[in-house]
Amino acid sequence: MLRIEKLSFAYGDLRVLWDVDLEVSKGEIVTVVGANGAGKSTMLRNISRLVKPTAGSISFEGEDLQRSEPHDVVGRGIVQVPEGRKIFPELTVIENLRMGSYLPGARKDRDKNMDWVFTLFPRLKEREKQLGGTMSGGEQQMLAIARGLMANPKLLLLDEPSLGLSPLFVKNIFQIIRDINAEGVTILLVEQNVYQSLRIAHRAYVLETGRVVLQGSGENLLKDEHVKKAFLGM
């Protein structure tokens, strides 16, 4: 579904990604784990075309994204829930969700998707008139994911959804990601919470200083000595 080949990217002289190869098939949960600064978020920003690759190619459903603008990518069904949530602080919960379904393709399913995300996150229904910026971190994360789902994603890119959440809520978020996947949404998850994300992932990649150093099934990587030592503190 998504194929990244030899992706390289640099911010000016600072090279961040080196020949990254990555693939996501329909229906999968694929996770990319790695330390802070490994280039995970930069990879997602490349996929969403917020930045343009220095070299290499990204294709989705067989079509090269070379010439796509960020809004075209969303139209094709790649939707990113960015790191730090990036809720529109002065729009209400409902207005934030409406913006998720801004494009015509998603707009026609607006009511249906709104019902769906309110079932997934009943809390948002209670807060529907509240301004996004006044909600707690956990609520904002729910809103960010819900807003992404409003766009009818085929592939949902999740950037550090567990960052800054309480331990109890972290478990919750990973269960919700599983539930969303069960509804047929393919997921590319970028996380620092290596243990939880490897547990729910079908396949995983380990990114270190901009290079893919390991890949395999989530289960196998959990048992891998290098992963254990570097990320799980075992």
Add this chain to the structure above:
Amino acid sequence: MDVFLQSLISGILLGGVYALIGTGLTLIFGVMRVINFAHGDIQMVGMYLTYLLFVHAGIDPFVSVLITFPLMFLFGGLIQKVFINRVLDALPQNQILLTIGLGLIMSNTAMLIFTSDYKILTTSYSSGSVKLGGISISQPMTISFLITVAVTAALWWFLKKTDTGQAIRATAQDRDAAQLMGINVKRMSIIAFGLGSSLVATAGALIAPTYYIYPQVGAAFTLKAFVITVLGGMGSIVGAALGGIIIGISESMGAAYIGAGWKDVVVFALFLLVLLLKPSGLMGKSNA
């Protein structure tokens, strides 16, 4: 008491037009963080357009708003598409140079076409007024105030209730996140600049019956627009509307109680005072 009421009412009526000017500037700034130094010159174009429609087609200035508004939307949208969209990621000083340059081209083009003579647009009601007790209320200013209220209400509805309006606000709040929602931020910028131009040109049309029209008229209004929006808080529409009314009232109070020559002094003193007490402006959020 009469003097006070008189200048309060004139100030509010004038402030409506200022509010429109400030709203236009703040809308543009909010969406793309570019300060439009050609703002007053766009207003000047709106004034000449109103003048031409009146002299050559006999269209009343207040009616011609219906033509000026959409035409200036296209004008502003085109400026955004051709020029400003190219410098959105450039250094602020380059953006400023670009808008100043565009303003110079507009005012000098107007000078080539119309010469620098002052034009006066006289309607049957230009100096008409209604007496209410001891207070006289200017007829054209009252009509123009009602139009500014209608335009502002329509703008509010558009930004609040429509998908495109919400997308414009979303773009102003977080440009990256807006792109991730599939919002074409370049298009939003075009709409925002178009609307900002329509608003300020409408203000130009509204004051055309009571003001001199000349090619350099824009410079004073650019400065005024800047004071209004900074006073209200950059990027805040409510702030710009409030700032406009406050500037209008302080101008007319200053003129009534101190002297016509002193009204700008009053305005700038108030402006400095507000910035001293609240540097982010009345409705601004401090980024401390």
